[in-house]
Amino acid sequence: MAEIAEEFIPRPLYLNRVKPFIGKNLVKVFTGQRRVGKSYLLFQIMDEIKKQDPVATFIYINKEDLAFTHLRNAEDLNAYVLAHKASKGKTYVFIDEIQDILDFELALRSLLLDQSLDLYCTGSNANLLSGDIAGHLSGRSIEITVYSLSYQEFLVFQAIEDSAEALADYLKYGGLPYLRNLPLKEEIAFEYLKNIYSTIIFRDVINRYALRNAAFLEQLVFFLASNTGSIFSAKRISDFLKSQQVNIAPNQVQTYLRHLASAFLIHPVKRYDLVGKRIFEVGEKYYFENLGIRNALWGYRLEDLGKIVENVIYNHLLLSGYNVEVGISGDQEIDFVAKKAGERVYIQAALTLLEEKTIKREFGNLLRIKDNYPKMVVTMDGFSGNSVEGIMALSLRDFLMDRWC
Numbered sequence: 001m002a003e004i005a006e007e008f009i010p011r012p013l014y015l016n017r018v019k020p021f022i023g024k025n026l027v028k029v030f031t032g033q034r035r036v037g038k039s040y041l042l043f044q045i046m047d048e049i050k051k052q053d054p055v056a057t058f059i060y061i062n063k064e065d066l067a068f069t070h071l072r073n074a075e076d077l078n079a080y081v082l083a084h085k086a087s088k089g090k091t092y093v094f095i096d097e098i099q100d101i102l103d104f105e106l107a108l109r110s111l112l113l114d115q116s117l118d119l120y121c122t123g124s125n126a127n128l129l130s131g132d133i134a135g136h137l138s139g140r141s142i143e144i145t146v147y148s149l150s151y152q153e154f155l156v157f158q159a160i161e162d163s164a165e166a167l168a169d170y171l172k173y174g175g176l177p178y179l180r181n182l183p184l185k186e187e188i189a190f191e192y193l194k195n196i197y198s199t200i201i202f203r204d205v206i207n208r209y210a211l212r213n214a215a216f217l218e219q220l221v222f223f224l225a226s227n228t229g230s231i232f233s234a235k236r237i238s239d240f241l242k243s244q245q246v247n248i249a250p251n252q253v254q255t256y257l258r259h260l261a262s263a264f265l266i267h268p269v270k271r272y273d274l275v276g277k278r279i280f281e282v283g284e285k286y287y288f289e290n291l292g293i294r295n296a297l298w299g300y301r302l303e304d305l306g307k308i309v310e311n312v313i314y315n316h317l318l319l320s321g322y323n324v325e326v327g328i329s330g331d332q333e334i335d336f337v338a339k340k341a342g343e344r345v346y347i348q349a350a351l352t353l354l355e356e357k358t359i360k361r362e363f364g365n366l367l368r369i370k371d372n373y374p375k376m377v378v379t380m381d382g383f384s385g386n387s388v389e390g391i392m393a394l395s396l397r398d399f400l401m402d403r404w405c
Contacts, residue, residue, distance in 0.1 A: 008040045008047075009157055009177075013319075015044055017144050022049060023090065023118055025140070027108050029133060030122045032146035033264035033289050034204065035196050037177040038122040041146060042094045045120065049092055057086035059093045063100040074107035081111055088116075095121040099128060099208075105136040112140055122146075124204050126262045147319045148290045149175030151312075151400035158184075167397050171308050172300050174292025186300075193296035197265075204263035211259070216241075216248055220256055224266055224286050225298035228307040231271070231326070233283045257286075264289045267318065272325035272337055274369065285326055287311045305380075306351040309396060310335060313349050313378055316400055332365045346375040353379050353393060363388045376404065 014030075021028055022045070030038045039062070049056050059081055061068050071077050077095070085091040093111070098104045098121040111117050133141050154170050155162055157180045173179055173189050176196065182188055201221070206214050223237065234254040241248055260266045267287045271280040288294035291311055298304075317324050317338045327334030327346065336347040346369060348362040366375040367389060376392040376399075383393045394404055 008043050009180075010044055011037065011041060011153060013150075013153075014041050014144060014146060015048060018045060019048070021142055025112060025115060026119075027112065027133065027137060027141040028120045029128060029141055029143045030120070030146050031126060031128050031143060031264075032122075032124065033148070034124045034200050035176050035178060036146050036148050036264075036290075038124075038146050039096050040177070042096065042120060042122065046092070046094065053090075055089075057089065057091045059084050059091060060096070061094070062096040064097055071101055073102040074104055074110075077101050077104060077107040078110050081107075081117070082114075085114075085117060090116055090118055092118045093120065095119075097122060097124060099123045099125050105133050108133065108141075109136045112137070124200075124263065125208070126264060147175075147315065148292075149177060150316060150319050151175075151397075152402070162397060162401060164397075167400070171291060171305075171312060172295055174290040174295070176290060176292060179292070189292065190296040193290075193292045197293050197297060200263050200265055205259045205265075208263075209259050211256070213248075213252075216246065217256055217260075219246060220253070221260065221265070222297065224260075225288070225294050228287060228294065228304070229285055229310045231283050231285055265293070267314070269314065270325050271328050274327050274329040274334070274337070279325070280328065287314045289315070291315075306349075309351060309378075309380060310349040312396070313347060313399065317347075320402075327369075329365075329368060332368060334365055334369070344373045346373060348377045350377055350379045352381050353377065353383070354381070359388075363391055366391050 018028055030041060032038055042060070046058055061071065061080070063071070071080055081093055101107070108119060108121070111119060128143070149157060151167065151170050154175050155166060157177055158166070160166050169184050173184055174193070176193070178192070179189060182192060201217065205211065205217065211217060219241070220237070223240070234250040234257065238248055238250040238253045257268065261268055265288070267289060269285040269287065271283055273280060288311060291308060294311070314324060314336065317336060322338035322340045325337045327337040334346050335349045338345045338347065346366055348366060350358060350362045353359050353362070362377045366377070369375065375390070376394050378394050378396055378399045380396050382395045387393070392404065398404060
């Protein structure tokens, strides 16, 4: 019987997504960066099940707990679950960090044959469903990606009101849930975030993929932190590093970028040709899943605030269920083309709109798009006046509080 955590702050966004699948013969897979709250989401689901079925039987396996080190492979996992399931009625099985069990997907396929089991698992790797699980389960699994706290969740976790100061803390420290237990002071919070980064790099990248060039991997992360939101190809990154006396071939750069993305440390964003309606295969932007980790590594610098604002807008769109691309029309760029359910929205990010040339550039790029989907410029400035030919000017706080939807 699993012991449900005595205290957790609900995250209804994810609970509402999984509710329709509770009790169904599907593996519910929760993926996301380490420490974004996947384990506590499992407890939240257990709590929801217990409300509906007070005598429900739970099996909870946490591969970060030494008590489960004996579960090394698919056979071990399968035997353990079958030995501990209820003799009658449904048993709800929760497996935390399942990627640490060798060939786990074979055990899941076998356990799915038992209609009395309801299966849930978490993993810190983006390939969990697309590769490891999906190929063996043939449509009998669903994936829900768990992200760092949104700004609205950050306010709840920190028990504070929306304000300029709250936004500043969010932009600086990011949205890892455990920060609610620490003072939001740079020397304390950044030390915690650096340790989380080290865990991700060594456990989810270097060890998982048996990488030999750990020094280059970390140089690559620092490069991405310093160039957050810039368009780069693997070749351009390789050429830059060569200028710094680091000789790495473009294909190796591409491989390392994929590994960082698979661990959810970064998100690659492709470019979309608004005229030709196609995806460019070369050149991407990279944003950090957690800005606090990015800032702890690179520093929280005034000159980077524009990059940080762009990153947090991207993260909010992703968390809100949008598929996001960079829009390209000739030599003009639209920061974000966000698509969901057949609809789209165009967004430009700007640090400020105090200069006329900035207003002309940001609004002008959007005015060139000749369709009727919503268009907006999101900025740190507050503005409550008229739109520019129907294009909204929205403060970052209003955007993150969803006052535009």
